[in-house]
Amino acid sequence: MAKADTSSIFGSSNEFTLDTVRDALIRQEDTIVFSLIERAKFPLNSPAYIESPSLIHGFRGPLVHFVVRETEAVQAKAGRYVNPEEHPFFPDHLPHPLVPPHKYPRILHPAAASININKDIWHMYFKELLPLFVKAGDDGNYASTAASDMECLQALSRRIHYGKFVAEIKFRDAPKDYEPAIRAKDRDALMKLLTFPDVEEMVRKRVAKKTMTFGQEVTLSDNKTVGEPKVDPSVVSRLYEEWVMPLTKLVQVEYLLRRLD
Amino acid sequence: MAKADTSSIFGSSNEFTLDTVRDALIRQEDTIVFSLIERAKFPLNSPAYIESPSLIHGFRGPLVHFVVRETEAVQAKAGRYVNPEEHPFFPDHLPHPLVPPHKYPRILHPAAASININKDIWHMYFKELLPLFVKAGDDGNYASTAASDMECLQALSRRIHYGKFVAEIKFRDAPKDYEPAIRAKDRDALMKLLTFPDVEEMVRKRVAKKTMTFGQEVTLSDNKTVGEPKVDPSVVSRLYEEWVMPLTKLVQVEYLLRRLD
Numbered sequence: 200m201a202k203a204d205t206s207s208i209f210g211s212s213n214e215f216t217l218d219t220v221r222d223a224l225i226r227q228e229d230t231i232v233f234s235l236i237e238r239a240k241f242p243l244n245s246p247a248y249i250e251s252p253s254l255i256h257g258f259r260g261p262l263v264h265f266v267v268r269e270t271e272a273v274q275a276k277a278g279r280y281v282n283p284e285e286h287p288f289f290p291d292h293l294p295h296p297l298v299p300p301h302k303y304p305r306i307l308h309p310a311a312a313s314i315n316i317n318k319d320i321w322h323m324y325f326k327e328l329l330p331l332f333v334k335a336g337d338d339g340n341y342a343s344t345a346a347s348d349m350e351c352l353q354a355l356s357r358r359i360h361y362g363k364f365v366a367e368i369k370f371r372d373a374p375k376d377y378e379p380a381i382r383a384k385d386r387d388a389l390m391k392l393l394t395f396p397d398v399e400e401m402v403r404k405r406v407a408k409k410t411m412t413f414g415q416e417v418t419l420s421d422n423k424t425v426g427e428p429k430v431d432p433s434v435v436s437r438l439y440e441e442w443v444m445p446l447t448k449l450v451q452v453e454y455l456l457r458r459l460d
Numbered sequence: 461m462a463k464a465d466t467s468s469i470f471g472s473s474n475e476f477t478l479d480t481v482r483d484a485l486i487r488q489e490d491t492i493v494f495s496l497i498e499r500a501k502f503p504l505n506s507p508a509y510i511e512s513p514s515l516i517h518g519f520r521g522p523l524v525h526f527v528v529r530e531t532e533a534v535q536a537k538a539g540r541y542v543n544p545e546e547h548p549f550f551p552d553h554l555p556h557p558l559v560p561p562h563k564y565p566r567i568l569h570p571a572a573a574s575i576n577i578n579k580d581i582w583h584m585y586f587k588e589l590l591p592l593f594v595k596a597g598d599d600g601n602y603a604s605t606a607a608s609d610m611e612c613l614q615a616l617s618r619r620i621h622y623g624k625f626v627a628e629i630k631f632r633d634a635p636k637d638y639e640p641a642i643r644a645k646d647r648d649a650l651m652k653l654l655t656f657p658d659v660e661e662m663v664r665k666r667v668a669k670k671t672m673t674f675g676q677e678v679t680l681s682d683n684k685t686v687g688e689p690k691v692d693p694s695v696v697s698r699l700y701e702e703w704v705m706p707l708t709k710l711v712q713v714e715y716l717l718r719r720l721d
Contacts, residue, residue, distance in 0.1 A: 206501040209599055226501070233494040233674075240467040240487070262538055262559065269534040277527050277603035285604070298523065301600030338470055339562030342538035343546070350611075401680060409678045413494075417670045419662060 206230070207284060208306070208364060215306050217372065220364050225405075227358045231443075232409045234351040235332060236429045242336030244344045248325060263325075264289075266345035267352065283307055286360050288317045288352060310457035311363045314450060320356050323442050324348070331434045359443060362450030369393070369451075370458055381459050389452045399444055406439050407432035467491070468545060469567070469625060476567050478633065481625050486666075488619045492704075493670045495612040496593060497690045503597030505605045509586060524586075525550075527606035528613065544568055547621050549578045549613060571718035572624045575711060581617050584703050585609070592695045620704060623711030630654070630712075631719055642720050650713045660705055667700050668693035 205213075205222040213219045247262045268289040271279075278296040279285050282303060287293055329348075370377050380388035414428030466474075466483040474480045508523045529550040532540075539557040540546050543564060548554055590609075631638050641649035675689030 207599065207601070209601070210503075229678075230498060230501075233498065237491060237494065240491075242471075266534060266538050269537075270531055273527060273530040273534065274603045274607060276530075277523055277606060279601075279603035279607075282601060282604070297526075298602070301602075303600065338468065339564065340468070340470070340540075340543060341559070341562075342535045342540035343543070345538060346535060346540075405678065405680055408680065412676070412678050413674050415673070417490075417666065417673050419666055419669065 209282070209284070209303055215304075215364075215368065217368050220361070220368050224358065224361055224365075227354065227361070228402075228406050228409055229413070230354045231351070231358060231438075232406065232413050232430070232435060234347070234354045235410075235435065236414050238329075238344075238347045238351050239333055239430050241333065241340055241344045241347060242338055243330070243333050244337055244339075244341055246337065247341040247345050247348075262341050263345040263348055266342065267349050270346070270349060283311065283363075284357055284361070285353075286315045286317055286356050288321055288356070290315060290317075307363055307367055308454070308458050308460070310460050311367075311454055313457070314360070314363065314453045316359065316446060316450060316453075317352075317356050319446060319449075320352065320359060323446075324352055324355065327442070328434075328438055331437075332430050355443065359446045360450055362447040363454045365447065366393075366451035366454040366458070370455060377455055378459065381455055384456060386452055386456070389455055390448060393448050393451050399440070402444065403436045403439050407436040410435040470543070470545070470564055476565075476625075476629065478629050481622070481629050485619065485622060485626075488615065488622070489663075489667050489670055490674070491615045492612070492619060493667065493674050493691070493696060495608070495615045496671075496696065497675050499590075499605075499608045499612050500594055500691050502594065502601055502605045502608060503599055504591070504594050505598055505600075505602055507598065508602040508606050508609075523602050524606040524609055527603065528610050531607070531610060544572065544624075545618055545622070546614075547576045547578055547617050549582055549617070551576060551578075568624055568628055569715070569719050569721070571721055572628075572715055574718070575621070575624065575714045577620065577707060577711060577714075578613075578617055580707060580710075581613065581620060584707070585613055585616065588703070589695075589699055592698075593691050616704065620707045621711055623708040624715045626708065627654075627712035627715040627719070631716060638716055639720065642716055645717060647713055647717070650716055651709060654709050654712050660701070663705065664697045664700050668697040671696040 205219070206226040207213070208215050208219050208223055250261055271287050271289055272294050274280070275287065275293045275295070276297045278298045278300065280287055280293065281296055281300045283306070325348075376392060377389070379385075380392065410430050410432040411428050414430050414432070416426055416429075466480070467487040468474070469476050469480050469484055511522055532548050532550055533555050535541070536548065536554045536556070537558045539559045539561065541548055541554065542557055542561045544567070586609075637653060638650070640646075641653065671691050671693040672689050675691050675693070677687055677690075
């Protein structure tokens with residue numbers, strides 16, 4: 200049997216502490232790196248992203264919209280979005296679960312449910328990140344490419360919206376530190392309270408090292424370095440610096456602003 | 461820009477040679493290992509696999525059937541199964557593509573399309589493999605678990621059905637070696653021609669090493685080993701020895717038996 204799950208605070212044996220939240224964030228780094236390496240198997244495949252009325256009969260918009268929206272609908276029916284760790288990219292007209300809802304322990308303030316910044320994540324992923332780590336070209340595998348994009352988007356969305364849990368545990372540990380800024384609706388003060396440059400530097404280095412480790416070509420010989428890693432480690436470091444960590448803090452601020460409602 | 465894609469023989473710059481097929485198989489090992497590590501985040505979650513008429517309104521059978529079948533339908537509409545490298549688990553009543561079909565170079569004998577051993581792969585995965593690498597327990601995340609199972613199944617199916625391309629290139633390189641056994645419909649003789657114990661031993665060792673490398677907890681300290689890898693490397697070695705390589709050879713034999721039709 201494998202060791203205890205650390206990717207979620209809802210694992211059967213996990214309590215809600217700063218350590219379990221931190222472990223979940225660290226484990227999710229692996230998921231993000233794996234998903235980017237898998238997406239990098241395909242070239243850009245830009246026809247999947249082009250607004251083409253003729254691409255799919257009866258569906259407006261790019262193929263990747265179709266794949267993500269319809270796959271989310273399947274997963275919603277199966278109950279995915281009952282979990283407060285999960286956030287849909289197409290929340291409008293999302294089907295109801297067809298299964299009895301699982302009772303997740305209530306940890307977050309109810310206002311958490313109103314925070315979903317997937318529009319920002321979607322834009323960041325397709326406009327900023329994707330061109331940095333896939334090669335040019337078109338191999339026709341648009342469906343598999345879109346499914347692979349969805350894996351990346353879900354991993355990033357989960358990680359960034361974990362800001363809700365980060366903010367909740369920080370607030371519980373020291374409510375007095377946050378209450379004045381919350382009552383004053385002072386976003387800048389909250390952002391300052393939530394920013395730890397040393398920790399952020401460590402995270403950037405760690406995700407780069409993970410990308411180097413997981414993206415290497417493993418051979419049976421002892422020569423460690425065969426070719427380049429499948430994704431450039433500096434791109435993942437930049438992903439965290441420019442987008443994952445700032446967007447997580449944005450989620451934290453949005454959550455804290457609602458925390459006393 | 462990243463290095464040339466090696467996961468597919470249909471990459472823009474890839475020719476169909478023994479080397480490109482071998483590179484595709486090696487790259488797919490990484491995908492399989494990643495997918496197993498990701499599935500191991502969740503406990504067994506057995507309610508996803510139980511035949512429960514009440515679990516999903518209007519759908520008979522286990523939740524994982526619902527998720528895989530419906531997600532395959534979405535991907536089929538987006539054109540996934542036009543690619544001869546891809547094989548659905550629920551081929552009956554699969555929707556037609558809604559997109560103009562991509563023209564993949566014709567490499568395989570047309571009879572290849574009739575070979576799909578996903579029923580065996582499904583059975584192997586759920587009955588044999590899954591209990592070996594996930595921990596006991598139930599965290600309620602059945603939808604995400606089923607989506608994760610689907611990633612594993614698709615990676616394994618793609619790898620095993622690559623036997624078609626392996627058999628084709630081997631046949632082209634030395635048709636005279638295979639024709640007598642094909643004409644005699646001699647499965648045992650074909651299996652013998654396709655079996656290279658030294659190569660299989662090397663593959664088993666390599667996938668174990670990949671599992672150790674990709675499943676480790678990467679930290680910024682130089683102490684390489686922090687805890688156990690997330691999936692037991694010996695399980696992946698056994699997966700290849702007992703199932704992936706034998707089933708790939710089964711696909712090769714089935715393909716060769718139809719190669720002269």
